[in-house]
Amino acid sequence: MLVIAHTVTYAQRLREVFSLLEADLRVQVVFTAAPHAFGEGVSQYLRGLGIGTVPWEQARRTEFDLALAAGSRGVHEVRAPLVRLSHGAGHIKLLRNPGPLAPGEERPPGMMSRQHLMRDGRIVPAAVVYSHERDLETLARSCPEALAVAHVAGDPCYDRIVGSTPRREQYRRALGMAKGQRLVVVTSTWGPTSNFGRLEALLPQLLSELPSSEYRVAMLVHPNVWAGHGGWQVRSWLAACRGRGIAVVPPEADWQAPLIAADWVIGDHGSLTAYATLTEAPLLLTPGPRREISVQSPAAHLAAVAPVVSPLYPLREQLDYAAEHYRTGQYEQVASLLSSAPGQFHRRMRALLYRLLRLGEPAIAPEVAPVPLPPCLEEWEDTSLGEAR
Template identity: 55%
Template sequence: MSAFNKQTELPETRARQWLTLVGRKRILVIVHTVAYGKRLLDVLSLFEADFRVQVIFAAPPHAFGDEVPRFLERMGVVALPWEEVTKMTFDLALAAGPQRVGDVQAPLITIPHGANYLKRVLGVAGPNVAGLRRADLMPGGAPLPAAVVVPHHEDLDDLAGSCPEALDVARVVGDPAHDRILASLPRRDEYRQALGLSESQKLVVVTSTWGPQSSFGRLETLVPRLIGELPATRCRSAMLVHPNVWSGHGAWQVQAWLARCSQEGIGLVPPFTDWRSVLICADWIIGDHGSVTLYGTLTGAPILLASSPEQEINPASPAARLARTAPALSPAHSLTDQLAYASAEYLPEEYAAIAARITSEPGRFNRNMRKVMYGLLNLGQPAHAPITPVLPSPPPLDSWTTGGQENSA
C-alpha cells in the first residue's frame, strides 16, 4: 500500500483497526460548550445498552468552549479532533448550537440548549428569536437539518416567521430538563438533606444566565444583601451561574469575584454540577430571564427577578410572561421583606400557566425524541419504554464554600 493510500484512508481506517465492535451505526455528538453538552446528556441516555450504535464526541471551536475538554474528560470521553470529524461520515449527528455544523457529513438533529426560545438577538432586523433564525438552523448556507426538535407546538409560530422552510422538518418533542425536574420533585426532602439543610433552614437560590443584562451583572449589589440581610442560622444561599460566565471569564476570576460568598457560606455551584436538584430545593429563587429561572416555575418556589430586560426577551416566550408576573427585586426595601412579599403574593396557578408554556409534551420527551432519532437511523427502537430517571442527589452546600474540593478544582 502506498503512502498516499495510507494517508487517504485516515482517519477511518486508523480508527477502525483498534475497535472491538465494528459495523455499528455511528452517532456524532457535537459539544460546543458545557451548557450544550449538559443538554445533550439527557438525549444520550436514550442510546444506553444499545449495542447497535457507537456514540462519538467532538468539540468544534467556540468562544465559550474552553471548559469542554475538561467536561468531557470528567465523563470518560475521548473526543475526536474536529479536523478528523469533518473528513468522516456519520449515521446521525446531534447538536444544541449552530456553529460549524455544516462541516459535518451526517443527518443532523438540532435541539434547543435551554428552556424554550427565550431570547431575542439584538440589532438583527426581521425575525430575531435566538435558535430559530435561518442563521441558526442553516448557518453559512448549510442544508436544512434532518430534524429541528422544539419543545412546544407554539414554537412553530416563531419558526414559521423566521425560517418557514424548516417547518417540514420540525418535530415537537418536549423538554428533557422539564421532565426530569418533575420526576424528581418527590425527592426534594432527600436533596435538601444531601445539601446539609436542616428542616428549619430556608434556601435562597440565585440563578443567572450570561451577558451584561443577566443577574450576574448585578451581583455587586446583591451579594452584600445576601450576606448582610439574611439570618445566617435560618437561611442558606446557593448560586447557579451559567457555564458561559465561567468559560468567558475563567473559573479563577469567577471564584475571585465571588470569594466573599464562599467565605460567608454561600454555595457557588460549579459549572459541571447538575443544577436541577439544587433548584428543586429552593424556598425562594432570585433570577433573571434565563432558562434556569424559568424552570424554577416548576418547583413551587416564589421568584424575585433581579433582571428582566424587555429588549432581550422573546415576547412570545414564557420568560416574557414570567417578567410580567414575578415581582422585581428593589434596592429600596429589605431583602427579607421582599422575600416575604414574594411568598405572600405567590399564586401557584399563575406560575403553573407559565410552566405549561415550557413544553406541550410534558413527560413525553424521551418517547418522542427516541422515535425521531431511531427513525433517522433506520433502526427499530429498543423493546422497552424509555424512562425518565430522577436526578442524583447534590453534594453538600459546604463543599462549594471555602475549602470545598469542587470549588477549588
C-alpha cells in the same frame, strides 16, 4: 452517531439525548468539542462522564450515520444528517445580529432564524427539535423552509424536574439543610444584564442581610460566565461568599436538585428562572433587558407576573413578601409554555433518533431517571471557592 458539544450548557442538554442510546450494542457514539467562544470546560465536562473526544478537524472529515448538536457553529461541515435541538427554556433571547433581516422584519430568537438554520440557500439540519407547538408558529414566520424538518418533542428538563419534585426533601437533606433553615437559590444567565452582571447590587444583600444560621444560599451561575471569564476570576469575584453560607455551584454540576430544593428563587431572564416555575418556590425577579427577550418566551410572560427584587429594601422583607403572596399554581401559565408534550420528551426524541438511524427501537420504554442527589452545600463552598483564597 457524532455528538457535537460546543459549550458545557449544550453538552448538558445533549446528555439527555445521547443517553437514550445507552446499552444499544448496534450504535457507537463519538464525541467532539467543536470550536466556540464559550467552549472552555467542554472536554473536562465530558471527561468527568468518562467520555473521550476526537478532534473537531477529524470529526468533520469523518462520515457518520447521524450527528447531534445544540449549536449551529460549523455544523454545516459535518458529513452526516444533523439533528439540532434547543438548549434552554423556550427561546428567550432574540437574534443578536439582525444584519441579514429585511427592513422592518421581526427579529426572531436565534434558533428560529434563517441565519442559524440555513447555509447557501438550504436547510442544514435533517431535523430540528422544539419543545412547544407554539415554536412552529414562530418558525413559520421566520424560516418557513425549516417547517418540513421541525419536530415537537417537549422539554427534557421539564420532564425531569416534574418527575423529581416528590424527592424534594431528599435533595434538601443531601444538600445539608438543617431543620429550620431555608434555601435561597440565585440563578444567573450570562451577559451584562444578568444577575451575575449586576452582582454589585445583589451580592451585598446576600452577604449582610441573610444570617447563615437561618438561610443558606446557592448561586447557579451560567457556564458561559465561567468559560468567558475563567474559573479563577469568577471564584475571585465571589471569594467574599466563603464562610458566609453561600455556595457557588460549579458549572459542571447538575443544577436541577438545588432548584427543586429551594424555598425561594431570585432569578433573572435566564432559563433556570423559567424552570423554577415548575417547583414550589416563590420567585423574585431582577429586571431584564426587555428589548432582547422574545415577547412569546416563558421569560417574558414571567416578567409580567412575578414580583421584582429591589436593592432599596431589605432583602429578608422582600423574601417574606414573596412567600406570603405566593399561591400554589401561580405560575402554571408560564410553566405551560415550557413544553406542549409533558412527560414525552424521551419517548419522542428516541423515536426520532432511531428513525433517522434507520434502526428499530429497543423493545423497552426509555428510562427517565430522577435528578441525582447533589453534594452537600459545604462541599460546593469548599471546592468552588477554595482556589480564590
